[in-house]
Amino acid sequence: MYKKLFIISAPFIMLAGCTMMDFDDAPVVIPTEPLLTLPEIDAGEVAPLAKADDIEVEVIEDDTVTATEEGSVSENTLYFDYDSAEVNYDPTDIVGMFSKVMLSNTDATIRLEGHADERGSRAYNLALGERRAQTVKDLMMLRDIEGDRISVISYGEEQPVATSHDEDSWQQNRRVEFILE
Amino acid sequence: MKKNFILMFLFTLTLNSAHATLKIEVTHGIKGAMPIAIIPFDIQVNSFDESFAKLISNDLFTSGFFEVMQSHNHPQKVHYSHNLKYKLWRDAGIEQVVVGRVLPSIRSDYAVEFELVDTVRGKRITGYKIPVREKSFRKIAHKISDIIYENLTGIPGIFGTRIAYISSIKEKRRKKFTLNVADMDGYNAVPVYISKRELMSPAWSPDGKYLAYVSFEKKRPQVYIQNLAKGTRMRAPDIDNSTSAPAWSPDGNMLAVTISVGNNLEIFTYEIQTRITKRFTHSLGIDTEAIWSPDGKSIMFTSNRSGKPHLYKKFLNTGKTARLTFKGIYNADADISPDGRYIVMTHNAGQGFKIALLDTKTGYFRVLTNGMLDEAPSFAPNGRMILYATEQKQGYGILVAVSEDGRIKQKLSLSDGNVREPVWSPYKK
Numbered sequence A: 001m002y003k004k005l006f007i008i009s010a011p012f013i014m015l016a017g018c019t020m021m022d023f024d025d026a027p028v029v030i031p032t033e034p035l036l037t038l039p040e041i042d043a044g045e046v047a048p049l050a051k052a053d054d055i056e057v058e059v060i061e062d063d064t065v066t067a068t069e070e071g072s073v074s075e076n077t078l079y080f081d082y083d084s085a086e087v088n089y090d091p092t093d094i095v096g097m098f099s100k101v102m103l104s105n106t107d108a109t110i111r112l113e114g115h116a117d118e119r120g121s122r123a124y125n126l127a128l129g130e131r132r133a134q135t136v137k138d139l140m141m142l143r144d145i146e147g148d149r150i151s152v153i154s155y156g157e158e159q160p161v162a163t164s165h166d167e168d169s170w171q172q173n174r175r176v177e178f179i180l181e
Numbered sequence B: 001m002k003k004n005f006i007l008m009f010l011f012t013l014t015l016n017s018a019h020a021t022l023k024i025e026v027t028h029g030i031k032g033a034m035p036i037a038i039i040p041f042d043i044q045v046n047s048f049d050e051s052f053a054k055l056i057s058n059d060l061f062t063s064g065f066f067e068v069m070q071s072h073n074h075p076q077k078v079h080y081s082h083n084l085k086y087k088l089w090r091d092a093g094i095e096q097v098v099v100g101r102v103l104p105s106i107r108s109d110y111a112v113e114f115e116l117v118d119t120v121r122g123k124r125i126t127g128y129k130i131p132v133r134e135k136s137f138r139k140i141a142h143k144i145s146d147i148i149y150e151n152l153t154g155i156p157g158i159f160g161t162r163i164a165y166i167s168s169i170k171e172k173r174r175k176k177f178t179l180n181v182a183d184m185d186g187y188n189a190v191p192v193y194i195s196k197r198e199l200m201s202p203a204w205s206p207d208g209k210y211l212a213y214v215s216f217e218k219k220r221p222q223v224y225i226q227n228l229a230k231g232t233r234m235r236a237p238d239i240d241n242s243t244s245a246p247a248w249s250p251d252g253n254m255l256a257v258t259i260s261v262g263n264n265l266e267i268f269t270y271e272i273q274t275r276i277t278k279r280f281t282h283s284l285g286i287d288t289e290a291i292w293s294p295d296g297k298s299i300m301f302t303s304n305r306s307g308k309p310h311l312y313k314k315f316l317n318t319g320k321t322a323r324l325t326f327k328g329i330y331n332a333d334a335d336i337s338p339d340g341r342y343i344v345m346t347h348n349a350g351q352g353f354k355i356a357l358l359d360t361k362t363g364y365f366r367v368l369t370n371g372m373l374d375e376a377p378s379f380a381p382n383g384r385m386i387l388y389a390t391e392q393k394q395g396y397g398i399l400v401a402v403s404e405d406g407r408i409k410q411k412l413s414l415s416d417g418n419v420r421e422p423v424w425s426p427y428k429k
Helices: A094-104 A122-142 A167-173 B052-062 B086-091 B137-153
Strands: A003-009 A077-079 A110-115 A150-156 A175-180 B010-015 B020-025 B034-038 B066-068 B096-104 B110-118 B123-132 B162-171 B174-183 B190-195 B199-204 B210-215 B222-227 B233-235 B243-248 B254-261 B264-271 B277-279 B287-292 B298-303 B310-315 B321-323 B330-336 B342-348 B353-359 B365-367 B375-379 B385-391 B412-414 B419-424
Touching: A077 A094, A094 A122, A094 A175, A110 A122, A122 A150, A122 A175, A122 B199, A122 B243, A122 B254, A122 B264, A122 B287, A122 B330, B034 B052, B034 B137, B052 B066, B052 B096, B052 B137, B096 B137, B110 B137, B123 B137, B162 B199, B174 B199, B174 B210, B190 B210, B199 B243, B199 B419, B210 B243, B222 B243, B222 B254, B254 B287, B264 B287, B264 B298, B287 B330, B298 B330, B310 B330, B330 B375, B342 B375, B353 B375, B353 B385, B385 B419
Parallel strands: A110 A150, B034 B066, B034 B096, B243 B287, B375 B419
Antiparallel strands: A003 B385, A003 B412, A077 A175, A110 A175, B010 B020, B020 B412, B096 B110, B110 B123, B162 B174, B162 B419, B174 B190, B199 B210, B210 B222, B222 B233, B243 B254, B254 B264, B264 B277, B287 B298, B298 B310, B310 B321, B330 B342, B342 B353, B353 B365, B375 B385
């Protein structure tokens, strides 16, 4: 995903127009007024690198988890309409499936990770991803899963699964992922 | 008498940390800009190989206020105002000339002297002698640009200011995120925080000494404040809820932050010293992206309480809330000019995401850009330039200057792929 930074500048109307003067241009030694002296400007404070907890790069683990009792890989992602946190599409009843797993495994907890597509503001998209995950949490709580077993987190647009700038990618990114813990 | 110069400069500068290049390419002539010439300075110091004239020309040109004459068109190559033949310059359409020289110095590494001269009145407008230490060339040159700019426009210059932005590198499955601080022209980029997890939403404190930002290092978004000179940082507020979108109060004592509470997202004010947190918004739906007004009396924010994201303003003393935007289907990500009059935002009216400007005094609303994925606008501290991020399909960059009637003339860009969320620093205090 490539982004460029742009600067726009906004000049105003030019200063009052010049008046033409007759001027004798014969070379004349003009006594120069002394120049003003600026105090020495120091080279500027260095901004040292803050200690990061751990800055070596790591391989990101793939967190997808199967949810069905049969053991086959199943979906763990719900998708959303643009700028919406409503669950409108759940043809395979992912919410029901994970709720069932949570009910039968009372030790299990689940993390719902909300995401948004890249369009518009990042902070707003962070909030949108959170609203999406929260909506799914509400649906699971309606199925009697205790709220303190469900954690909600948003990554906004920061973790896309598809990066072309078109509806195909955007649609894949507007999602909530279910991650059993 | 004034000629319109069509300029085709191509400068390539390099950002160290993010392998970015800065390309400036002018695509149109600039009508109504001040014609100025910066004569290459006389260098009387052996080891010195930088060009003041080139950097000053670049600065003034970038501001959009000046047409800078290329040096091969200069009718004279002199270094003292008393050597200028004013008529030659007036005939060439130039009303302001800058001359200068770099001289050895006893007290410092060298000294630079410059004079700004009015060719119409035939006299020096101003001049300075500046002692310089090694390695502060760019800082001094930017200072000279500021002096020239302010003398001729009456507006404070921004050439000594900085920008902060996030960059990311992704190689195969490894990611690295960096919060950077650079000069406003992209030079001298310094990484101030590096993380293997996402970083977002940088925000400068009003004194320019701190950056607040969002970090996912604890695996959820949380706001941190970092002291730039010391490198120390703290979580603010120090709670485990998801927190985001930090904004500083004008006195630097408080942050407005978005906190996830229960099943909702609301804006809170957080007093940094006392840690007192107060809820500020109370609506269902999303309230985020707080921005304090410069007078400290209200907070502007984005809310989708009407069904679509729009900008609102709430007063701190009365609690009264007013909606600010009505055009289009999306208005978010706002910034406010230092005088409080103008609001710049990310706007969509069905034709893609663009930067738009609202004049709160007149109500006049104007779209400034024509990209499809423009975002994150930020005002310069003199309120005269706007920095924003955009997607580009091709690799080249364009310079954008918006004249007072809103017509776009020039574009400037950092052409590294992974740069985002630029924020312009305030003036140093």
